[in-house]
Amino acid sequence: MSAMSVTEGVHATSRDFARQPLGKVGVWWFLASEIMVFGGLMGSYILSRIAAGGWAAERAHVNTRLAVINTLVLLTSSLTIVEAHAAVDADQRSRVRTFLLATVLLGCMFLGIKAFEYSHEIENGLTPASGLFWSFYYTMTGLHGLHVLIGIIINFSLFVAAGGRNFSRIQHRVEYAGLYWHFVDVVWIFLFPLLYLA
Amino acid sequence: MNATHKPGVGYVTIWVYLLILVAAGVAVLGAPVSKTVAVVLIFGVAVVKATLVIRHYMHVRQQPLMIYAMLTIPVLLAIAMTLALLPDIGLRP
Numbered sequence: 033m034s035a036m037s038v039t040e041g042v043h044a045t046s047r048d049f050a051r052q053p054l055g056k057v058g059v060w061w062f063l064a065s066e067i068m069v070f071g072g073l074m075g076s077y078i079l080s081r082i083a084a085g086g087w088a089a090e091r092a093h094v095n096t097r098l099a100v101i102n103t104l105v106l107l108t109s110s111l112t113i114v115e116a117h118a119a120v121d122a123d124q125r126s127r128v129r130t131f132l133l134a135t136v137l138l139g140c141m142f143l144g145i146k147a148f149e150y151s152h153e154i155e156n157g158l159t160p161a162s163g164l165f166w167s168f169y170y171t172m173t174g175l176h177g178l179h180v181l182i183g184i185i186i187n188f189s190l191f192v193a194a195g196g197r198n199f200s201r202i203q204h205r206v207e208y209a210g211l212y213w214h215f216v217d218v219v220w221i222f223l224f225p226l227l228y229l230a
Numbered sequence: 231m232n233a234t235h236k237p238g239v240g241y242v243t244i245w246v247y248l249l250i251l252v253a254a255g256v257a258v259l260g261a262p263v264s265k266t267v268a269v270v271l272i273f274g275v276a277v278v279k280a281t282l283v284i285r286h287y288m289h290v291r292q293q294p295l296m297i298y299a300m301l302t303i304p305v306l307l308a309i310a311m312t313l314a315l316l317p318d319i320g321l322r323p
Binding site for chain 1: 241242244245248249252255256258259268269272273275276279280283284287288292293294295296297300301303304305307308309311312315316319320321322
């Protein structure tokens with residue numbers, strides 16, 4: 033192998049930032065900005081909670097059992113979307129569609145459980161106006177739920193597109209959608225202990 | 231094939247680890263430990279879970295150093311903001 037081709041081989045690896053696809057860099061930038069959004073909210077929540085003495089009484093009203101189920105649902109959806117990405121790399125169109133659909137259904141299940149949880153809390157008079165804990169609770173879980181909904185729409189559009197003629201055009205998009213979906217999962221990994229466990 | 235991706239490398243195994251960690255985090259609630267130790271354990275488990283997802287599902291291990299910087303800087307800024315405001319808001323008498 034010539035020196036030139038060795039150099040080309042090194043540059044062709046994905047660890048070279050200059051050779052990253054623009055779409056992928058864009059997704060990472062977007063996720064970096066999202067870290068500030070959720071990081072700011074979580075930081076404000078932690079500060080307010082320490083100042084208020086812990087919010088133990090308020091926290092006793094949240095449904096930890098449903099939150100555990102939702103955590104398992106979202107972690108499983110991370111598995112299904114990474115399997116969809118693996119199927120894209122293996123050029124297995126039917127597996128891509130199956131795992132994308134599974135991710136969409138798990139996302140819908142997450143939102144359904146969250147809606148059920150909200151309805152019970154609102155029935156019991158626990159609304160965003162019930163105090164600072166509930167303002168944070170609805171803001172953080174609501175913003176997260178909005179991200180899940182957007183992820184569902186993206187994944188469903190990719191599921192539909194994967195059945196069409198231009199399968200090759202969506203291959204990178206499945207990876208980008210996966211990055212977004214995993215980020216949403218990571219946010220929940222921290223919201224779960226902040227709101228339900230600690 | 232995408233160079234960042236190695237199909238089928240332990241994704242299900244990572245998922246099993248994540249489920250075990252969820253159980254561990256919930257089990258801390260019933261453990262005979264102080265509140266401070268419980269909080270440290272619960273958030274320690276959360277950090278491990280997040281690290282597993284970021285490293286193995288988002289394939290951050292195979293990304294350029296610049297991507298690490300893009301993700302690490304906002305995390306540090308969010309932590310710094312919280313710590314900077316702690317004496318004035320969180321610990322105000």
